[in-house]
Each structure stands twice: as C-alpha cells, then as structure tokens.
Amino acid sequence: MKMKNIFADRMNNIPRSFIREILKVTLKPGIISFAGGLPNSDLFPLEQLQTATEKLFTCGGSTVFQYATTEGYVKLREYISARYRSRNNLYVPVENILITSGSQQGLDLLGKIMISSGDGLVIEEPGYLGAIQAFSIYSPRFLSVPVSDEGMDREALQHSLDSHETRLIYTVPNFQNPSGITYSTENRIQLAATIEKTTTFLIEDDPYGELRFSGEPKPSFLSLIPENTILLGSFSKTIVPGFRLGWIVAPPPVMEKLITAKQATDLHTSHFTQAIIHQFLIDNDVDTHIEKIVQTYGSQKIAMEESIREFFPPKVTVTDPEGGMFLWVTLPGDMKAMELFHTAIKNGVAFVPGDPFYIDRKDSNCLRLSFVSTNEEMIRTGIKRLGATITQCM
Amino acid sequence: MKMKNIFADRMNNIPRSFIREILKVTLKPGIISFAGGLPNSDLFPLEQLQTATEKLFTCGGSTVFQYATTEGYVKLREYISARYRSRNNLYVPVENILITSGSQQGLDLLGKIMISSGDGLVIEEPGYLGAIQAFSIYSPRFLSVPVSDEGMDREALQHSLDSHETRLIYTVPNFQNPSGITYSTENRIQLAATIEKTTTFLIEDDPYGELRFSGEPKPSFLSLIPENTILLGSFSKTIVPGFRLGWIVAPPPVMEKLITAKQATDLHTSHFTQAIIHQFLIDNDVDTHIEKIVQTYGSQKIAMEESIREFFPPKVTVTDPEGGMFLWVTLPGDMKAMELFHTAIKNGVAFVPGDPFYIDRKDSNCLRLSFVSTNEEMIRTGIKRLGATITQCM
Structure with missing residues (x-):
C-alpha cells in the first residue's frame, strides 16, 4: 500500500518533539541532566494519595x-x-x-x-x-x-x-x-x-x-x-x-x-x-505540602545560581526566576547552544538548547536549565562541567 | 466583548450531542430508560481493582x-x-x-x-x-x-x-x-x-x-x-x-x-x-470475569426479545444481536420515532430515536434500545409500556 499523501496536511506543520529526542541522549549513564522538565518525584505525596484512594474504594x-x-x-x-x-x-x-x-x-x-x-x-x-x-x-x-x-x-x-x-x-x-x-x-x-x-x-x-x-x-x-x-x-x-x-x-x-x-x-x-x-x-493541608516543594526547589535554584557564579565565564548571563523550575542562559555573542550541547554531552552534562523554543530561529545562543530534577551536589558538579564546556567552546 | 465569529469554522460542523440532551429527559423519576449506553456497573470488578491498586501503591x-x-x-x-x-x-x-x-x-x-x-x-x-x-x-x-x-x-x-x-x-x-x-x-x-x-x-x-x-x-x-x-x-x-x-x-x-x-x-x-x-x-482470570458480563447481558437480551414478541405490534421489526448492548427497532411505514419518543416519555419509558445516527436524515422510523442497563423485570415493564405506546401512535 502506498503511504504517500495519506495524511492530513496539518500533520506537516508539527515540529517533532526535539526535547523528546534530546532526552534519549541525556539518559546515557554518567550524564547529569538539566534537560528534563519533570517535577521532583521525591516530593509526590504518595502516602496521602494512597489513603485518599483507599477511602474512595471503601466509600465511593x-x-x-x-x-x-x-x-x-x-x-x-x-x-x-x-x-x-x-x-x-x-x-x-x-x-x-x-x-x-x-x-x-x-x-x-x-x-x-x-x-x-x-x-x-x-x-x-x-x-x-x-x-x-x-x-x-x-x-x-x-x-x-x-x-x-x-x-x-x-x-x-x-x-x-x-x-x-x-x-x-x-x-x-x-x-x-x-x-x-x-x-x-x-x-x-x-x-x-x-x-x-x-x-x-x-x-x-x-x-x-x-x-x-x-x-x-x-x-x-x-x-x-x-x-x-x-x-x-x-x-x-x-x-x-x-x-x-x-x-x-x-x-x-x-x-x-x-x-x-x-x-x-x-x-x-x-x-x-x-x-x-x-x-x-x-x-490534607495542601499549603504545607506545596510549601515543601517551594522550599526544595528554592534551595536547588540558589545552589544552581551559586555554582553558575563560581563556574561560568563572566560574559554568560542568566535569568533570576522567583519560582518555577527553569532558568535561561544566554551565551556570549554568536556561540551556538546546539553546538555546545554536543560537547557538553561528551563532558557528561545535558541541557536543552534554545532553538526549539523559537518558531523559526536557528543557532540560538540560549539554553534552558532545570534546577529541580537533580540534587544540590549534582547541580554543583553538573554546572562545573557545563562551565568548563562553555569556556572550552568560547 | 463581541463573541461573533471568534470561533474556528470547524466548530459549526459538530452536531450537539442529541443523546446528551435526551439523557436529561430520561433521568426523570419513574422513567424506565433503554436510552443510555452505559455498561452495567454491578459488574465492575471493584474488589479486584482495589487489590490491584493497593499492590501498585505498595510496590510500584x-x-x-x-x-x-x-x-x-x-x-x-x-x-x-x-x-x-x-x-x-x-x-x-x-x-x-x-x-x-x-x-x-x-x-x-x-x-x-x-x-x-x-x-x-x-x-x-x-x-x-x-x-x-x-x-x-x-x-x-x-x-x-x-x-x-x-x-x-x-x-x-x-x-x-x-x-x-x-x-x-x-x-x-x-x-x-x-x-x-x-x-x-x-x-x-x-x-x-x-x-x-x-x-x-x-x-x-x-x-x-x-x-x-x-x-x-x-x-x-x-x-x-x-x-x-x-x-x-x-x-x-x-x-x-x-x-x-x-x-x-x-x-x-x-x-x-x-x-x-x-x-x-x-x-x-x-x-x-x-x-x-x-x-x-x-x-485475575479475565475470561471468567468477562463471561459473567456475557451471561448477564445475554439473559437481558433474551428477556427483551421475549417481551418484544409479547408486547410489540407484529409489524414492528427488530435486529437479533449476537452480542453487545443494543438492538434496533424499525417501526412500520412512516411512523416517526422522534414523535413516538415524546409520547413514550409521558408513558414512562425512554429510548434513543434513530435520527442522530444518520448524517442527514430526519423523521427516521427506527430507534435504539439498550438491554444492559435495566434488570429483567424492568425490561418487561418497560417494553410493555413501549409496546402500548407504539400501538397508541400507529
């Protein structure tokens, strides 16, 4: 059966999930990944969800x-x-x-x-x-x-x-x-x-x-x-x-x-x-639960910022988020985050290059870091590796 | 703010769920409804699902x-x-x-x-x-x-x-x-x-x-x-x-x-x-579980067919399903199932008129009956009411 032209035109518009592709690479052993967008699963309220579920089966x-x-x-x-x-x-x-x-x-x-x-x-x-x-x-x-x-x-x-x-x-x-x-x-x-x-x-x-x-x-x-x-x-x-x-x-x-x-x-x-x-x-006291997430992510964000100040070359700039999960790095001049990515993977650290966050821009000099999916020690090691990679590629 | 023309053209094509509207009417107390498409919830394997869920929380x-x-x-x-x-x-x-x-x-x-x-x-x-x-x-x-x-x-x-x-x-x-x-x-x-x-x-x-x-x-x-x-x-x-x-x-x-x-x-x-x-x-033994559903629905279907033979006028024809949840009734000549519906509701029985199952046909003389959502006694009573309604409207 011929497979040409059997799909709706709209399917030609959808960018393949670049992040999906990238995440495969970052799963290699030994790589510290700031690429993912996953919340920290250690903070999932599993016991309380279990109690809620049991109640539902018993009374629902x-x-x-x-x-x-x-x-x-x-x-x-x-x-x-x-x-x-x-x-x-x-x-x-x-x-x-x-x-x-x-x-x-x-x-x-x-x-x-x-x-x-x-x-x-x-x-x-x-x-x-x-x-x-x-x-x-x-x-x-x-x-x-x-x-x-x-x-x-x-x-x-x-x-x-x-x-x-x-x-x-x-x-x-x-x-x-x-x-x-x-x-x-x-x-x-x-x-x-x-x-x-x-x-x-x-x-x-x-x-x-x-x-x-x-x-x-x-x-x-x-x-x-x-x-x-x-x-x-x-x-x-x-x-x-x-x-x-x-x-x-x-x-x-x-x-x-x-x-x-x-x-x-x-x-x-x-x-x-x-x-x-x-x-x-x-x-449950939802505010107390959320406060725990806020405390953890907040500390991780500070750990990442401190490491960035210590290990990144001074010409690199970063945003200063008041919450959430991500910060955004701008590399100097015409450095290409996509090229940096390949060297970074070799050096054992991963991030998402900026390109997929733009409709029609290539060779972005920006990149996204998640500060929530690795612990503070790993953040320090990973940012050190990334800083060295940036210096190496400049 | 003007609300005209703010929606995509495609939204003009979608038929409102007629069944959704009908189900509201059929929820009135005292009505025996063959209109719904819901499986029989008495047959949900809730205990086994509870055990499976507990296992997941404990080991997952x-x-x-x-x-x-x-x-x-x-x-x-x-x-x-x-x-x-x-x-x-x-x-x-x-x-x-x-x-x-x-x-x-x-x-x-x-x-x-x-x-x-x-x-x-x-x-x-x-x-x-x-x-x-x-x-x-x-x-x-x-x-x-x-x-x-x-x-x-x-x-x-x-x-x-x-x-x-x-x-x-x-x-x-x-x-x-x-x-x-x-x-x-x-x-x-x-x-x-x-x-x-x-x-x-x-x-x-x-x-x-x-x-x-x-x-x-x-x-x-x-x-x-x-x-x-x-x-x-x-x-x-x-x-x-x-x-x-x-x-x-x-x-x-x-x-x-x-x-x-x-x-x-x-x-x-x-x-x-x-x-x-x-x-x-x-x-679990899934086949045994499904067999229980098959036995129940099969008996309900037979009960409905027997009542139809007893109470429907002879000119009405019905399909003979070998499984599933529905059978299809064809009324004589130019009877309109939609008109029958309104009389049937007054007589305490509901079904889905055929019209919404066609792209562009109105005044269908067909209707759908579900045999799975009421017990055999209710089926007999409901079909008796429906038979009387058909005779009344002929």
Missing part, C-alpha cells in the same frame, strides 16, 4: 468508575473555584471550569475551537514548546513576541495585533517555561489595556504559579481582563503529573464550545483520578 | 505518578499484544499499539492525522454518533453507506470509493452501535477485497467484540487486510469505562503520526490507571 461506590459528565467531577471543580477565591481573591464560577487531561489538552481544545488555518496566534519568544506543538495542528500563523525580564514586549504585541487577525495570545506569565521570567505588575496592566479593546483572548497558562520562592505574587490577567482571559491550571507540578489532570477557566460562550469539543475528543477525563485528587485535597 | 514506586511515554505503559501494551495472539490468533507487535484515553480519543487522533477538510469518510448508516461527532471536527465529507443484518452494503461502498477521494471507512463490525448487527464472514471477505486495492484505511472499532452471547466469532479485518486496517480496542465495556482507557492498533507509518498527534494533544494517558488495569489483568 461504583459511580467514579462509570461514564461521567464531560465538564468534570463537580466536587473537584467546586474545590478549584473555592481555592481561587481564598488564595487569589478571584471569583470563578464552577460553570466556568472544565477539567482536562492535563493543561496540554487545554491547549489542544483551545486550538480546536479557536484556530482556523492562517489565523494569527501570538506566542512568546522564547515560548513553551508543548504549546507550539499543540497549536501547530490547527495551522495558525504564529506571531512571535519577545519576552524579557519585565514580561511581554507591549509594542511588539501591538504591532502583531495591528497587522494580523489574531485569535489567541499564549502566555506563561509566572516563571515562564523556558525562561523562568515573570511578567511585572506594570507590564500586565499595560498588556491588559492593549488587549481589552480587542476580541482577542489571552491564554494565561499557569502551571507553576503556586511555586513561588521569593517576591510578591502578581495580579492574574483574569482579575484584569476577565472577558478576554482564558486561564489554564494544573495539578502536575503541585501534586503529581501522572494523573494527567488540569483545568480551563473560560467565560460561558467559550466554555460551551470547549465542552462540545471535549466531548468529541474523549467524552470526559477519568473521574476516578479526579475523585482521588479531590479526596487528597480536602483531607 | 513513584514512576507511574511521573510524566511517562506517549505510547503508553509498555507492560499493558505487551498484555494487549499477547491477548490478541492467544484469543484471536492475531500477531500485533507492541510497537503497533498506542494507549489512548478511551476509543473516543482514538477517533479524534485518526481524524486529526488523516482528514483534511472535504476528504471523503465512509460512515455506517445508521452509525455511531460519537464517531460522527469526533470526525466532524475535521470537516470531512461524510459518505453514508447502509448496513444491514449481513454487514456493510458492498456496492454502495464501491460507489462511494469510486466517486470521492476517501481516507477512512469507519465500521463497528461486531454488535454495531446502534443497530446490534454483526458483519458476516462473507461480507467481511468481500469488503476486504474491495478495500485492499485502495489506499483507504478501514477503522475496525471493536469495543464490544468480547461480549458475544451466541454464534461464532468472525475474522477481524486486521487478519484480512492488515495494511489497510486500524483496529480500536477498549477496556470500557469489559472492565470499567471510568478509567478512560482504550488503544489503537495501526501499521508503523500511521503509528508514527499518531504518536506525534497524541503527544501534541495530551502528552500521554495516565500511567497510573494503565498500571492498575495491567495489575488487574495479570492477577
């Missing part, structure tokens, strides 16, 4: 094992709504919350309902690779807008909105993946003023928001421009990623379309895992 | 709670491969199996990778509503091909293939939803001969295949035309639907695209639920 009956509503387990949606209220002073009606199979599915559903081929879609530069992949399926015209330590470049955003019919603006305003930066309050207010006048939606993807080690929380776009904001949340970074549970907060007209799309896509997300997470959340 | 470590491979839990894929070998004498390499969040997600992924707007897609008439919804997102040109007691109309299929560039042929050859019919061996061989010469894929959706109460198993299309067949399987009807676990069997070039699409869509399906199901499967 068969309902959570049956087909269920597309919107998600109502008690979990009520919990999410209540937590936004108590923690962020945000009023989010339960009806505006849809449970998804991880935030990644939120991106797929939003692409599905919003993006016709050629529609403008603003993406951060550098931006989250998973979002680029998810949206690529729907063949948008990607409009890259740079982000820096202050947030998204407002003038560049305005220029993009003026020049193309733009459906969506994708952002990770807290501890961005890959750069670790956080949009300042002033930047958020300015962006909100720009977007408020349009019919464009801003996606506020917030998987790391609760993982803040320093500084003050910044206002959510949902509080600034509620009618233009679609907020994505996730339990992957605060509880466990393996349950694949996230959620979308969206205004009613968008939610109606999302529910139709979710039903067509997979009927609903497992109510069993939703009920376990809910039981865990109501039976 | 943190791996199943971490991010994992897109393809799915390898031990579960190995089990599925081995069961095809032992039960169906089919050789399915592990590499050709992708775990999905239910079969419904399999349909979404196949639409995603295969269907460009306007591509031909053959759908059974009547056909599975969930498939129509899933594929509608990708704006195919639906080509309805009638099915009858013998299977799919070969000449009509040939005509469709001749007249349009056709990517996919969607079938449920065993105990079809909604009609309950099974394609005969001869029909399968004829269809295979027709399809083998083309570059069209046949989707063999087989959620009910193991639920056979009578007659002999028929050869899978995978054994007849392996290069043209994409097989979908599910644990929803044999274990529990609430875990949302299914799988796709596809040849390598298709699998490569499916993995790319699956990763972009939700990274992977929960490995936690996959590992529980795997533990359940290896620790």
Whole structure:
C-alpha cells in the first residue's frame, strides 16, 4: 500500500518533539541532566494519595468508575473555584471550569475551537514548546513576541495585533517555561489595556504559579481582563503529573464550545483520578505540602545560581526566576547552544538548547536549565562541567 | 466583548450531542430508560481493582505518578499484544499499539492525522454518533453507506470509493452501535477485497467484540487486510469505562503520526490507571470475569426479545444481536420515532430515536434500545409500556 499523501496536511506543520529526542541522549549513564522538565518525584505525596484512594474504594461506590459528565467531577471543580477565591481573591464560577487531561489538552481544545488555518496566534519568544506543538495542528500563523525580564514586549504585541487577525495570545506569565521570567505588575496592566479593546483572548497558562520562592505574587490577567482571559491550571507540578489532570477557566460562550469539543475528543477525563485528587485535597493541608516543594526547589535554584557564579565565564548571563523550575542562559555573542550541547554531552552534562523554543530561529545562543530534577551536589558538579564546556567552546 | 465569529469554522460542523440532551429527559423519576449506553456497573470488578491498586501503591514506586511515554505503559501494551495472539490468533507487535484515553480519543487522533477538510469518510448508516461527532471536527465529507443484518452494503461502498477521494471507512463490525448487527464472514471477505486495492484505511472499532452471547466469532479485518486496517480496542465495556482507557492498533507509518498527534494533544494517558488495569489483568482470570458480563447481558437480551414478541405490534421489526448492548427497532411505514419518543416519555419509558445516527436524515422510523442497563423485570415493564405506546401512535 502506498503511504504517500495519506495524511492530513496539518500533520506537516508539527515540529517533532526535539526535547523528546534530546532526552534519549541525556539518559546515557554518567550524564547529569538539566534537560528534563519533570517535577521532583521525591516530593509526590504518595502516602496521602494512597489513603485518599483507599477511602474512595471503601466509600465511593461504583459511580467514579462509570461514564461521567464531560465538564468534570463537580466536587473537584467546586474545590478549584473555592481555592481561587481564598488564595487569589478571584471569583470563578464552577460553570466556568472544565477539567482536562492535563493543561496540554487545554491547549489542544483551545486550538480546536479557536484556530482556523492562517489565523494569527501570538506566542512568546522564547515560548513553551508543548504549546507550539499543540497549536501547530490547527495551522495558525504564529506571531512571535519577545519576552524579557519585565514580561511581554507591549509594542511588539501591538504591532502583531495591528497587522494580523489574531485569535489567541499564549502566555506563561509566572516563571515562564523556558525562561523562568515573570511578567511585572506594570507590564500586565499595560498588556491588559492593549488587549481589552480587542476580541482577542489571552491564554494565561499557569502551571507553576503556586511555586513561588521569593517576591510578591502578581495580579492574574483574569482579575484584569476577565472577558478576554482564558486561564489554564494544573495539578502536575503541585501534586503529581501522572494523573494527567488540569483545568480551563473560560467565560460561558467559550466554555460551551470547549465542552462540545471535549466531548468529541474523549467524552470526559477519568473521574476516578479526579475523585482521588479531590479526596487528597480536602483531607490534607495542601499549603504545607506545596510549601515543601517551594522550599526544595528554592534551595536547588540558589545552589544552581551559586555554582553558575563560581563556574561560568563572566560574559554568560542568566535569568533570576522567583519560582518555577527553569532558568535561561544566554551565551556570549554568536556561540551556538546546539553546538555546545554536543560537547557538553561528551563532558557528561545535558541541557536543552534554545532553538526549539523559537518558531523559526536557528543557532540560538540560549539554553534552558532545570534546577529541580537533580540534587544540590549534582547541580554543583553538573554546572562545573557545563562551565568548563562553555569556556572550552568560547 | 463581541463573541461573533471568534470561533474556528470547524466548530459549526459538530452536531450537539442529541443523546446528551435526551439523557436529561430520561433521568426523570419513574422513567424506565433503554436510552443510555452505559455498561452495567454491578459488574465492575471493584474488589479486584482495589487489590490491584493497593499492590501498585505498595510496590510500584513513584514512576507511574511521573510524566511517562506517549505510547503508553509498555507492560499493558505487551498484555494487549499477547491477548490478541492467544484469543484471536492475531500477531500485533507492541510497537503497533498506542494507549489512548478511551476509543473516543482514538477517533479524534485518526481524524486529526488523516482528514483534511472535504476528504471523503465512509460512515455506517445508521452509525455511531460519537464517531460522527469526533470526525466532524475535521470537516470531512461524510459518505453514508447502509448496513444491514449481513454487514456493510458492498456496492454502495464501491460507489462511494469510486466517486470521492476517501481516507477512512469507519465500521463497528461486531454488535454495531446502534443497530446490534454483526458483519458476516462473507461480507467481511468481500469488503476486504474491495478495500485492499485502495489506499483507504478501514477503522475496525471493536469495543464490544468480547461480549458475544451466541454464534461464532468472525475474522477481524486486521487478519484480512492488515495494511489497510486500524483496529480500536477498549477496556470500557469489559472492565470499567471510568478509567478512560482504550488503544489503537495501526501499521508503523500511521503509528508514527499518531504518536506525534497524541503527544501534541495530551502528552500521554495516565500511567497510573494503565498500571492498575495491567495489575488487574495479570492477577485475575479475565475470561471468567468477562463471561459473567456475557451471561448477564445475554439473559437481558433474551428477556427483551421475549417481551418484544409479547408486547410489540407484529409489524414492528427488530435486529437479533449476537452480542453487545443494543438492538434496533424499525417501526412500520412512516411512523416517526422522534414523535413516538415524546409520547413514550409521558408513558414512562425512554429510548434513543434513530435520527442522530444518520448524517442527514430526519423523521427516521427506527430507534435504539439498550438491554444492559435495566434488570429483567424492568425490561418487561418497560417494553410493555413501549409496546402500548407504539400501538397508541400507529
């Protein structure tokens, strides 16, 4: 059977997951890897999840094992709504919350309902690779807008909105993946003023928001421009990623379309895992649990920064994340992170070169480091190796 | 903010889930409902699943709670491969199996990778509503091909293939939803001969295949035309639907695209639920468990047929399913099942009128009955009410 031209055109748009390829290389024994994006599994609350699961089997009956509503387990949606209220002073009606199979599915559903081929879609530069992949399926015209330590470049955003019919603006305003930066309050207010006048939606993807080690929380776009904001949340970074549970907060007209799309896509997300997470959340002190993650990641981040100061050549610059999992390194001048990568692997240390975080840029001189998946001793050894590699390649 | 025209064109194609609307009506107290498509939750193996889950928490470590491979839990894929070998004498390499969040997600992924707007897609008439919804997102040109007691109309299929560039042929050859019919061996061989010469894929959706109460198993299309067949399987009807676990069997070039699409869509399906199901499967006698379902559904089906013979007017015809969950009723002449529905609700009995199972037919004189979600006494009472309603409306 001939296999040519049997696939939909949209499949030509999707970049292969470069990170997936890279991770294979970094699994070689002896390599200290800062490449992965995995949370630290030592911090998974397994005992408490076990207790929650036992309770569910004992008292839950068969309902959570049956087909269920597309919107998600109502008690979990009520919990999410209540937590936004108590923690962020945000009023989010339960009806505006849809449970998804991880935030990644939120991106797929939003692409599905919003993006016709050629529609403008603003993406951060550098931006989250998973979002680029998810949206690529729907063949948008990607409009890259740079982000820096202050947030998204407002003038560049305005220029993009003026020049193309733009459906969506994708952002990770807290501890961005890959750069670790956080949009300042002033930047958020300015962006909100720009977007408020349009019919464009801003996606506020917030998987790391609760993982803040320093500084003050910044206002959510949902509080600034509620009618233009679609907020994505996730339990992957605060509880466990393996349950694949996230959620979308969206205004009613968008939610109606999302529910139709979710039903067509997979009927609903497992109510069993939703009920376990809910039981865990109501039976435990979640803030204390999250504080433990924050303490650990915060110390690891300081360890990495100290080692960088000690071992990297002075011309290398790094971002200073106030939370999350990643920091972003800029190499001097025209050094190519991709070339550095191959030498680094030989020297026993791995990272993700910057290229895949850009829509159409090659030979980036930037790279992403995760500070959460290795302990502090390994961080020091790994950064020492990386510093030596940079000096060697300069 | 203006909400006009903010959604992608593709969202105009999706039929609202009529069944979803109908199910709301049928939940009124006092109504005996044959409308739902839910498996009987009394047959869920909850104790064994609890044991499997405890084992996983005790011995499994943190791996199943971490991010994992897109393809799915390898031990579960190995089990599925081995069961095809032992039960169906089919050789399915592990590499050709992708775990999905239910079969419904399999349909979404196949639409995603295969269907460009306007591509031909053959759908059974009547056909599975969930498939129509899933594929509608990708704006195919639906080509309805009638099915009858013998299977799919070969000449009509040939005509469709001749007249349009056709990517996919969607079938449920065993105990079809909604009609309950099974394609005969001869029909399968004829269809295979027709399809083998083309570059069209046949989707063999087989959620009910193991639920056979009578007659002999028929050869899978995978054994007849392996290069043209994409097989979908599910644990929803044999274990529990609430875990949302299914799988796709596809040849390598298709699998490569499916993995790319699956990763972009939700990274992977929960490995936690996959590992529980795997533990359940290896620790228990699965055939004995399934036999219990078959016995129960088989008795319920006989009870329904006997009541139909007793209470329906003689001009009404019904299919004679050898397995599965549904049977299909054809009312005399120009009776409209939709009109019957409203009277039936008043008389305390519900079903799904035929209309939503057709792409563009209204006023169907057919309707679907599920025989699995009510006990035999209720079946008798409900069919008596329905028979009286039909007589009343004739």
